[in-house]
Each structure stands twice: as structure tokens, then as C-alpha cells.
Amino acid sequence: MEIGKMKPAQVTTIGYTLRANMRQYAMLFALIVIMIFFQIATNGVLLWPMNVTNLILQNSYVLILAIGMTLCILTGGNIDLSVGSVAAFTAAIIGTLIINHKVDVTLAICIGLLIGVAIGAWQGFWIAYVRIPPFIATLAGMLLFRGLTNTILKGLTLSPFPRSFQMISSGYIPDFFPNVSNLNLTPIVVAVLLSLLLLYVQIRNRKKKFENGMEIMPRSLFVTQLVIMILAINLFALALAAHKGLPIILVILGVLIFIYHFFTTKTVPGRYIYALGGNEKAAVLSGIDTKKVLFFVYLNMSVLSAIAGIAFAARTNSAFPLMGNGFEMDAIAACFIGGASATGGIGTVIGTIIGALVMGVLNNGMSIMGIGIDWQMTIKGFVLLMAVAFDVYSKNKSK
């Protein structure tokens, strides 16, 4: 392969960069506005250290599901309706193993994950190789695994789990450092380390792009962006530190977000998912085994559902027949609010996380304000509609 000759780097204008990434900035902006609104409306309760920690704990399982759902939607607007049922089914099995049969917690979790793999292979097979539309295949899965959950639990609630299992969703990373003025130092240390890493990676990438003559954003915007990100990370860490420290589930979540962000943006299979959703015919004719891609996306979704099921069981300290009901809708909404396209090929893991946080903050903020669950749903539905309408509108405008 011949490598093109070096060209001077092109620094774009602020306006261009903002326009090119309008969707992401708009969503982030919306999140910030919503947070400020509730911060005022709840007299500052929203960003209380305890509430910030709660926000994470409450939304962790939806975030996990939304990551997997992003991949499904990327393949062509396909959704997975079965995630709530699969989560419940996994929780039911693990609950039976741990509570009724006294199976070791680690072993039970491993079995739970394997069940996720098996269910994923089952659904992936029908969707990718038999070509049953995902909507129908997963609707069947939704009924099927809900039914099996009921059968296993005999309609009853299993409780309580041992302390070691509950730790997944309610435990914190032990504090390695002496407490300073009632602050748990672990999250702060982690945040500082993350900030340094972010700084290093961002600056290195920018330099590399510059050397290779690629487009880069103007320095002022670059610095502003970095400062905001680092500020956000550290303020967030401070809030955690002022409460009980770094939740274990947040670490799990952080690792998952990192892995899937990397997977979708930097790897070959990740690129295949975008290609499949962008134009299946073209993907096939480019030598991509689209069936395999579809299969693994649904396999992955069920594994993440199993993880979410474990996290939810640990949080509620129980396994019950109706658990996870409606999770699929929260996850799907998060993806679309986060900018995923209903026809596939467009969307990001980070966007989905922002979308899920918008929903999470709405839920949490409205609960603090004492708004009833009925109105909460109405408002969430409206937000979803507006977010997607904004998407469609801006797309039509750019045409």
C-alpha cells in the first residue's frame, strides 16, 4: 500500500467542529440543563453526595442493558425485547442455586453468565440464521423466559441473598487510604489517575493526528473540552468520596463502558456492526459475514442481560417473578435519546450512556420532587419523542 505524502495539518474552526458533532453536544447540553433544572427544583438534593451515588446504583442495570441494546439497534434498528425477561430468568436461576441449594456465589454467577451465553446463542440462531425478524424472535423470548422465570420461582419471591452477593450492587471498594476530613480517598485517587490518563491519551492522539496531517479541532476548543471532562470526573469523584466511596457496580459499569466504546470505535468487528446497519447489501458484497455479526450481537445482548439480572438481584436482594419488567423499554429509550438511528448504522455507546443518564436524572429528580409515577412516565415519553424529533429535524435540515 502506498502511503500518501505528508500534508500540513488542517485545523478546523470552532463552528465547524460544533456543527459536525452537533448531536452529541446537543445531548450533553440537554443533560446539563436537566441537571441544573432539577438541582434548583429539588433545592440542591439532586447533587447531594448520597443522591449521586444513588443515581448510579439505581441506573446501573439499565445502563448495562442499554450498552448491548446500542449494538442491536446499530445492526439496523433491531431491538431486543427479551432483555428484561432474560435478566429475570438469570436472577431466578442464580437465586435458586444460591438460596435453595447453597451453591457458592462465584460459581453461581459463572453459571448465570453461561446461561446468558446459551440464551444468546438460542436467540441469535433464530434471528441471524433462520432470519426471524428480531422484533418477533425477541418478543417470543420475552414471553418464553418470563414464563420460565415464573415456573422456576413458582410465582414466589426468593430472598435474602448472602451478604457477599449483595456486595455487587451495594458494596464499595474498600478505602485503602486514611480518611481525611470524612472523605473517602479511593474515588479521588482513581479520578486523578483517570484524569492524567485522559490528558495523556488526548494530547498524544492530537499530536499524532497533527503529524499525519489530519484534521484537528482548534486548540481553544480542545482545551475547553478537556477541562470540562476533567472537572466533571473529579467533581463526581468528590461527591462519591463524601458519601461512602467507590461503588463496586460503578467499577463494573466503567469497565463495560470502556470495553464497548473501544470495541465499537476501534475494532474490526465493531466496524462490521456499523456496516451491517448502514447498508446490509453493501456489507455482504464487501465480504462481511453479516449473519455472524448479527448472531454475536444478540449473543452479547443476552450476556449483558444476564449481568444486569445479577446486578438487579443483588440490589433488590431478591429474585421475583416480575423483576426486570419494562427494562427493555428503558434501554431502548436510552439508545434513541442518545442519538441512535432507528434504521441502524448510527449511534454510539457514549451517546447511549448520556441518553440513559438523561432518563435516570429525570426519574430521580421527579421522584425527589414527589411527582407521581404516572406523570413521570408521561414526561419521559414526551422527552423521548422530542429527542428523536430533534434528530429527524436536524437530519432533514442538513439534506
Next chain:
Amino acid sequence: MQTILEMKNITKSFGGVKALSNVNFQVTAGEIHALVGENGAGKSTLMNVLSGVLPYGTYSGDIFYKGNHCIFRSIRDSEKNGIVIIHQELALIPYLSIGENIFLGNERAKSGVIDWERTYLEATQILEKVGLRDNPHMLVKDLGVGKQQLVEIAKALAKDVQLLILDEPTAALNEEDADNLLKLLLELKKSGITSILISHKLHEVIKVADSITILRDGATIETLKVNHDTICEDRIIKGMVGRELLDRFPKRAPRIGDVYFEVKNWNVDDPLIEGRRVIKDVNIKVHKGEIVGISGLMGSGRTEFAMSVFGKAYGKNISGQIFKDGQEIQLNNVQQAINNGLAYVTEDRKTAGLIAIEDIKHNISLSSLNKISKRLVIDDNLENKAAMSYREKLDIKSSSIYQKVQNLSGGNQQKVVLAKWIFAAPDILILDEPTRGIDVGAKYEIYTIINQLAEEGKAIIFISSELPEILGICDRIYVMNEGRIVGELMKEEASQENIMKCIMQSNRGRY
């Protein structure tokens, strides 16, 4: 005889490319008027203008129908006036009954409630007129193509058609069905219906038409009256292709090596219609550094052949052998085909060649991700460099490699597709209509790229409906018709007349 339709100075452009320029077209009441010309001559565009598929205001010029100036904003407007077009791809709903299809959009209803009694009664009467004796309750999917075509005509009759336009009505029919259809046209003529017939099958045209208008390059060449002139196919062909070849093709001194790629006894069945063979005993070979053309009309099986060779991307029950450099190779999927050095540039870049919502960079790298990745992780810098280098080499006019390909012009989109496959470093390139729908300047650039590839010693198969292009760029030409190779011509002996003759003779051979 009075004129029923007159189209005056019709000009229509698609994004800078003129599809029709100052076309004049006149039809006498009660006649069958044939419209002939090569693919891309503008026949279908002209009919789309007439029927309101391309609404008033998107073209310039005037249409007079029965002496009135017409402003058709949609098909509905033209149908109200009794002008009905039957497209090449039939517009029937397979899972509705014959009767329901006949009155689709034109339901026999009273204040929105369908009168089924009347629907099926009238359907039976209309079916009688077109000579179809099937039960109108039958589903359309259970009919053969010939009968479906008759249902289309019945549908037109239900709309009180006065001017019937048929776009290649016999293209998919066997000879018996085609004959029946032509007879029906003559019947309809007797009952006073005027028809415009678009067809590539000149013997059919001569058989039924009263007048023939020839279009070429979006302009009217001549109108022949069948009664007055003595008409033969050669006379029409001359009108269709008789253009001078200007210097539209870059020069090249071919350096042709050994036989490099060979397909033997290739047979392919239609994947949807049981037992229908679309490719029949095709044998072709390509030398190193050679550009081999496959010429043929639309529907002759060129694309089906190319795609079936490219890792069986089309068809079923595929049999035959493929040799590369003397070795037999198995190409069971697209990945294998690419690994064996094949590349296929699709006929339709928008639906099968490009990912429109992605940027130039991601499109170029799509078939070659293994070259820019290590352990499945993509090296962003390598990808950028590759994309930038091809953007420069092929002169892809764009703001940057991050521009979405949907915002590029047709010519530049095609260059992205070519870049994608050149990056995959194939030995054998199959180019299917690589210059379709792009302007003359961009065509020249694409020919230059193709010539360069041939000079690098690649074997190239060049598929095109445009005869001048095939003649201008290929070293050797296979002529394909109805799934068979019906002629092989060296550059020296090839001419538009010779190619058309190969096709016409093979058509005639079946009678």
C-alpha cells in the same frame, strides 16, 4: 388522423446530467407508437415526464394532450385523463387477489365501503377483454409473469385508459405470452385505445407498431411511419446507434498476458423462481492486462453472472468451474472471493456499493480492514493515511475524508467504490456499469483509472449497457443475451451494429 399527444421541447436534467434535451414526440390517436433507443437514451424518463411520475415543474417544455396543455403533478393527474403507464417492474400486490389488484387505488366503493359484488363482477368483465380466464379471486402471486402482465393491462382498462404506455412489457415473457400480449395490443387498438410501446425487441416493434420514434442520448432522432417507409431492423438499429465516436476514451496500448481468469460451463438458477435458469453454459476467459467487455441489454443476465461468480452472491444451484492462473478455485462466499483476489464493483452503488451514511474513510477501508488492523484493533492512522492517499490519487472531490458519501456527486461516489476495491488489491476486477448515471467528465476519469489498473496487469471484466463505452475501452467483447454468451468479438471487428446483430439474431433464433 388527429394528434392525441404532443410533447414539445422536453428537457430534463438529473443533478447536472441531461437525460432529455429538447425532445419532441407526437402520437396520433388510435395508433401503436413504438419508442426505441439504447439503455439510457431517455425513453423511460420521457414516459415518466408524461405520466406525472416526474411532476410538472421538474422539467421544462410543454405537453399537449387532446389539444389541452397538461399540468400533471402526480400519476393521479395523468390517470384522470386516461393516461396509464405500466412499468417494467410490475406494480401488483402479490398477496391480494386479481380483482383487488385491478381496482387498486380505484376501488369500486360507495362512501369508502368497498362493493365486493361489483368489484368482482366488473373484474370478470375486464378480464374477458384481456383474454384472461382465471378466477378474479385468485391471488396474483399464483399467476405466471405473462398473466400478471395481463392483469396490469386489465388494471389500466379499469381506469378507462385512452393512452396506454407499456415499458418493456415483453422483457420477462416467453414467446407465447409475448405473442398473446402483442395480439391484445392490436385488439385494444381496434377498440380505439392508443398505445406507446417501449421495447428492445425490434421484431415485435415492427410487427405491431404504426410509427416508431427513435431516441438517442436524450434527443429525438427521427420518427418513422411504418406504412410509408420500408422498415427493417437494420434501419432502426442504425438510428439507435448511429452516433460518431468522439474522443471520449483515454488512449491505451494494451499489454495482454496469459489467460489469467476463466469461468467454465457456468449455470445459475433464479433464487426465487423455482427452476428458472438465468445463466446458461457461460464460458469466458480474461487475460492479464486485458479489459474484457460483457455487453448486453438490461436483463440479459450480466449482473447475475458477475454476482454468482463473486462468491455466489446471487443465485442457487450454481454449477461450473472457476480457474485463476490455471488453478481451479472454489468461491463459496464473498470472503473467499476477495481472498482469492476478486473484486466486484456493483451496478448499483447506492443500494449495494456504498454505505451512504458513513464517511469516505470508512467506505474505502471496508473490504480491507485486515490491512489496517492488528489483532482486530484498527489502526486509525493507517486508515486515515490510506483514505487520504486514495482521495488524492483518484481525485475524489470532497471536503475531507470525513465527508459522508451520501453528500458526494455520483462520479465521486463511484470513485469511492473504486478506491475501496483498489485498496483491497485484487487481481481480477469485475466492474458492473461503473459509469452509470455520471457525467462525461467523471466518466473519462473513471476510464483512466480502469486503464491504469489494466496496465498494472490486472484482469478486468467490464460490464456495460452503453455500446460506445464498451467499444471504446474493451480489448475483447462478449455479447450476452438471455443468460447466454451469443457472440465474442475482438476490438477490431466490434461495432455497435455487430453487437446489436448478435443480440437480435439470438432473439430471432428462438422463433
